[in-house]
Amino acid sequence: MQPQLQPTRAIRELTDELISQIAAGEVVERPASVVRELVDNALDAGATQINVRLLAGGVRLISVEDNGAGIPPNELPIALKRHATSKIVDLHELESVGTMGFRGEALAAIVSVSELSIFSRTADQDSATLLNARSGELQAAARSVGTTVEVKELFYSTPARRKFLKTDATELAHCVEAVRRHALTRPHVGFAIWHEGKLVEQWRAQNPGDAQETQIDRRLADVLGEDFLRDSVAVHYQSGNFTVYGRAGLPDTARSRGDQQFAYVNGRFIRDKVISHAARAAYEDVLHGHRQPVYALFIEVDPARVDVNVHPTKIEVRFRDGREVHQAVLHAIENALAAPRSAAAAALDSLGETDFAIGANAVKPPTTNVTPSANNWAQRDWQQANMPLAGDTARSLEILWQHKPSSGLAAQEDTREALKSFATPNTETQQQWPLGKAIAQLHGIYILAENAQGLVLVDMHAAHERIVYEQLKTQMDAQSLNSQPLLIPATFQATAHEIATAEHCADTLLALGLEISALSANSLAIRAVPIHLARGDVVALARSVLAELAQHEASTVLARARNELLATMACHSAVRANRHLTLDEMNALLRQMEVTERSDQCNHGRPTWRQLSLRELDALFLRGR
Ligand SMILES: Nc1ncnc2c1ncn2[C@@H]1O[C@H](COP(=O)(O)OP(=O)(O)OP(=O)(O)O)[C@@H](O)[C@H]1O
Ligand SMILES: [Mg+2]
Missing domain, CATH: 3.30.1540.20 (MutL, C-terminal domain, dimerisation subdomain)
Known part of the structure; x- marks a missing residue:
């Protein structure tokens, strides 16, 4: 999904009426929440390359660098205020929001629990500007167009919360997971994560000229492994208000845990009972017991038909018609799983494409749409x-x-x-x-x-x-x-x-x-x-x-x-x-x-x-x- 933001809009404070409409709550729980918010912002700014650098699992430093549109110097201090955003101006826009952010809260929440600075440069400027949040000082700095947000010493002023953090390795794993969730749905954006100076993950931007399905498939293979691609079938479904695409794992690859279930609505990773129930139901006839299917599903729907403003961390959404989305997901996966793979394999084989090296599972699904x-x-x-x-x-x-x-x-x-x-x-x-x-x-x-x-x-x-x-x-x-x-x-x-x-x-x-x-x-x-x-x-x-x-x-x-x-x-x-x-x-x-x-x-x-x-x-x- 491409960001729908017009980068020229100014950052403004929301009206009190609108503020009261926004699902408020704890935004920053751990380093991974900061990473998620900063990557959200970079994506909203239209970045095509995002680099994340971490020290001590993100507790000592989280730096997120992007090549997006940047923030004009006079707007930098406003960006850190509560309820200041460039993404919506009124209730109508809140109801059909297409960007990841809309509350104007993330940076303010992060500032309140860390030492934060922003370097940013727009295409109109000759040099970048650095804002130090604590001193409020603005100074000239060097960098190309885009933004870098640096967050140091998370929870330094709230030692009690710092105590709740797990080991650096665990916090790092959560940070990587946060970026992974973004990466799966943005194949045209390149991502790199460094920890203590070492490159931990790198997912290169896919060629934007390639078909969307090809880009997604390659990104899924990069992020979740070639096995995921090999052991899954393509999902492609369009009905009424919904488009559902992605991949559904073959029944043999089901796991004891549901840790490989990725569901997105309009590019946003979400956890949703309706979707997970529909997916489970789609596997009912081919998967018995309590095994958990594996899938990456991307659901596109008119933003006006889904409310993203129901949970402070935006991990939940509310569909205007839950039944409709249930049906769409159910049929999308059922259809994908129904075709016997033997036939699919032969279709590919006749094109000279198959490599049947590793048993039935190695048989690739049809690529035809x-x-x-x-x-x-x-x-x-x-x-x-x-x-x-x-x-x-x-x-x-x-x-x-x-x-x-x-x-x-x-x-x-x-x-x-x-x-x-x-x-x-x-x-x-x-x-x-x-x-x-x-x-x-x-x-x-x-x-x-x-x-x-x-x-x-x-x-x-x-x-x-x-x-x-x-x-x-x-x-x-x-x-x-x-x-x-x-x-x-x-x-x-x-x-x-x-x-x-x-x-x-x-x-x-x-x-x-x-x-x-x-x-x-x-x-x-x-x-x-x-x-x-x-x-x-x-x-x-x-x-x-x-x-x-x-x-x-x-x-x-x-x-x-x-x-x-x-x-x-x-x-x-x-x-x-x-x-x-x-x-x-x-x-x-x-x-x-x-x-x-x-x-x-x-x-x-x-x-x-x-x-x-x-x-x-x-x-x-x-x-x-
Ligand atoms: N990396 C970035 N590139 C360009 N602009 C940015 C970036 N990060 C933040 N901004 C600007 O700062 C504003 C405030 O960011 P913040 O994350 O606090 O709020 P938001 O993204 O608007 O809403 P939310 O609280 O839901 O994330 C944004 O609306 C955007 O205009
Ligand atoms: Mg934001």
Whole structure:
């Protein structure tokens, strides 16, 4: 985000009325708060290079030097006054503020707890002016256009507060974090941090001529590491009043702490419950337990729709419509995570761009900019255009699984029948299949496949479970979860509790495609099941769903419990371990994975496939050394 300040405006004292509107409070808690405020000011002044120098974790010295617009000499003393600002003049401007600062408080607050001096020079002046805050003296000094603020001996007059500070190393870490937060969202600004004369961090300015997304990606890689970029997918979403972009970490990279969650609103780093809740919800289907996702999200919204004047340190904001921002963030991340990476990888591979060195996670996400709502369809279109046979194969898979044998001879008959319509893929197209050509099954658990990059390993039960689950969800969303009446109802001995649940939740069961009714005082009859699941063990399925429903009790919770119920159903119908699959069945499963959303994770958030590259295989055998 570029600063929206007109640098020519004078610093003026705010009216009392406006002062009373401003969220006041403790601004300076520790050295990092000073760093944040001074960097805010430098950014507002349009700086493209900001250098931070610290001594003793910032307690002895914080110096922030910028190449921004500078402050005219006559305004220097006003800058240090409380409620003096060049950034807003009236309430109207406060309501749509686009700069980091607006209260005219930061410098005054810092002056009151430290020894402060400012050197500044505007483009109109031949030399710089130095203001010593304690003496109030102005004198000529030498420096180029821009401003340097030096803050020495923080809390010197309030030893009690100084005692609350942690070690220099800890305070330094907080200062670096404060600059890092700014740096992530300002790729066109260069930052450097020195501590005790040593360069601690340096992030060079990105070329302003590059696309914004490229600049952001490079800056994210510089600040958070190449791994972050490699293990995340691009977020790009536009809806109504919101634009959401940035990157969302792959589910595998979730952490036990939420320390890699960066959210920005109009270039301001914030902590916001609505946003973090929306992000967590977006991962719900691919991340289980208490793992914390990793993300850097940049939200742009008309400044008039968000109130930044709610917290003294501006770390919180209030949205005019919280629901709207929740939806935007949720959909932005969901869309980004939905596309199977196998397909994305192939898209890049066909451009000769991929390096699949380190397993599935090394597969880079697509760099193409698809509009989110069209995302999934774009993915499918791509599939169809590039892999003409894959679509046919996927359809054959449906036939296959519908004829999924339960056991023995009948099973073989079924499979053979299904295979009649199975198109055997030609070798040329096999090369293009992201998950490759099946070559074997290992211990009844894994499918081994060969693709251009090397070896693909697939957990067949986990993968199939996700495919069935996604199908059930799609069908239920489209209200086409058709059930199939059973010619001979399946009956089973049931507990009084199960019978009560079946009666009580009959509507919910019907919505799930299950018709279950009491046959006697101690037995239930299953009369219909979803078409998809008709071949599985319907009794086990019914029992699990009833048990789950009993926990969730009323049918009113269907919306909330829906995904859990569908997951239970999917688990029952997914191909079991130890079932022998033919190569054609394995290939069909691979093709289906390539076109199924979220197929990279099983329903419990674990990966469904891994890539072992030829390079990794070579390394195993010390080849080429
Ligand atoms: N690095 C800088 N370059 C140019 N002008 C600056 C710089 N730092 C401060 N100023 C000027 O001094 C004024 C006061 O700064 P201060 O940080 O106290 O208040 P603010 O940024 O206006 O509001 P806030 O208290 O919300 O930060 C600013 O409005 C700005 O005009
Ligand atoms: Mg400020």
